[in-house]
Amino acid sequence: MNGPNSVSLTRFLIEEQRAKGKIGADLRLLIEVVARACKTISIAVGKGALGGVLGEAGTGNVQGEAQKKLDVLSNDILLEANEWGGHLAGLASEEMDHPHAIPHHFPKGGYLLVFDPLDGSSNIDVNVSIGTIFSVLRCPEGMTGTEDEAFQQPGTTQVAAGYCVYGPSTTLVLTVGDGTHAFTLDREVGSFLLTGKNLQIPPDTKEFAINMSNARFWEAPVKRYIDELVAGKEGPRGKDFNMRWVGSMVADVHRIVTRGGVFMYPIDAKTMDKGGRLRLLYEANPMSFIVEQAGGAATTGRQRIVEVKPSKLHQRVPVILGSRNEVERVTGYHREG
Numbered sequence: 001m002n003g004p005n006s007v008s009l010t011r012f013l014i015e016e017q018r019a020k021g022k023i024g025a026d027l028r029l030l031i032e033v034v035a036r037a038c039k040t041i042s043i044a045v046g047k048g049a050l051g052g053v054l055g056e057a058g059t060g061n062v063q064g065e066a067q068k069k070l071d072v073l074s075n076d077i078l079l080e081a082n083e084w085g086g087h088l089a090g091l092a093s094e095e096m097d098h099p100h101a102i103p104h105h106f107p108k109g110g111y112l113l114v115f116d117p118l119d120g121s122s123n124i125d126v127n128v129s130i131g132t133i134f135s136v137l138r139c140p141e142g143m144t145g146t147e148d149e150a151f152q153q154p155g156t157t158q159v160a161a162g163y164c165v166y167g168p169s170t171t172l173v174l175t176v177g178d179g180t181h182a183f184t185l186d187r188e189v190g191s192f193l194l195t196g197k198n199l200q201i202p203p204d205t206k207e208f209a210i211n212m213s214n215a216r217f218w219e220a221p222v223k224r225y226i227d228e229l230v231a232g233k234e235g236p237r238g239k240d241f242n243m244r245w246v247g248s249m250v251a252d253v254h255r256i257v258t259r260g261g262v263f264m265y266p267i268d269a270k271t272m273d274k275g276g277r278l279r280l281l282y283e284a285n286p287m288s289f290i291v292e293q294a295g296g297a298a299t300t301g302r303q304r305i306v307e308v309k310p311s312k313l314h315q316r317v318p319v320i321l322g323s324r325n326e327v328e329r330v331t332g333y334h335r336e337g
């Protein structure tokens with residue numbers, strides 16, 4: 001509850017700035033504006049069928065995927081929230097082919113915001129947790145922030161990253177490079193309150209997340225790793241494992257950030273030509289930053305995700321992230337071939 005000892009997102013950001021100087025005024029405004037947009041999205045999502053926003057929008061995105069009405073609405077909410085503040089040079093989104101320019105009548109700033117406005121949207125109509133994922137970059141010298149190339153920076157250059165999961169509670173998880181912290185929305189007051197400081201992902205786990213229906217397409221290292229988990233205590237791992245797959249990356253990653261686990265969307269025979277399933281700039285990179293800042297690990301199976309040098313705005317990559325010892329084991333199996 002919002003009591004005398006509760007720390008709001010605003011107070012946290014100000015105190016972090018005072019103590020560590022990592023969050024200047026423009027970045028603080030950016031984070032607070034995104035958080036406010038997430039509150040608006042949470043209200044729209046929470047209305048469900050009563051809000052007239054379920055179902056298909058009748059349009060498609062650059063991925064060739066049918067857009068849900070809430071995909072488009074969430075994208076518009078984030079654009080409108082961020083255009084006027086003077087903190088951004090440009091915005092890019094899963095739902096837009098190319099970056100969105102700041103309208104001329106608004107001032108521009110030095111940051112870039114790239115986001116998946118509503119990840120997991122196949123779950124919207126069946127009332128399963130979904131979420132917003134965002135990443136903050138600096139606009140490179142000599143670029144306007146409207147070029148695809150301005151956003152094509154490795155994840156190591158991220159200034160901040162976060163997600164907001166719209167589940168039984170609406171929870172914002174954020175890093176600015178100084179730990180990973182969770183803020184839960186107090187709906188009565190309308191504030192995000194600090195509910196988890198310096199989250200730490202356990203290095204070991206008994207829980208894995210992967211879409212098992214793709215098993216016949218997997219590469220050998222992934223098949224070896226999953227076979228060992230499924231073999232349980234009779235197998236080489238000598239212990240039983242449990243599986244969870246929500247089909248919504250934000251929900252699966254939030255579980256892992258909260259209690260550990262390993263999340264895998266590896267490249268396979270089905271996704272080889274596209275480079276993977278999940279998108280690098282607005283899914284894999286922000287989630288990897290968040291996970292690494294919480295003591296976890298995130299690789300493509302062959303390298304740290306945040307060290308991948310992007311060549312396209314909507315580039316896809318394989319994702320293996322979560323409890324460090326499990327991610328390192330899978331990555332080791334890839335090295336062994």
Ligand code: P6P
Pocket residue numbers: 119120121122211247248249250278
């Ligand atoms: P599949 C949602 O569409 C998403 O991008 C991620 O949120 C999720 O982890 C993945 O795709 C689910 O993919 O193949 O299981 O439907």
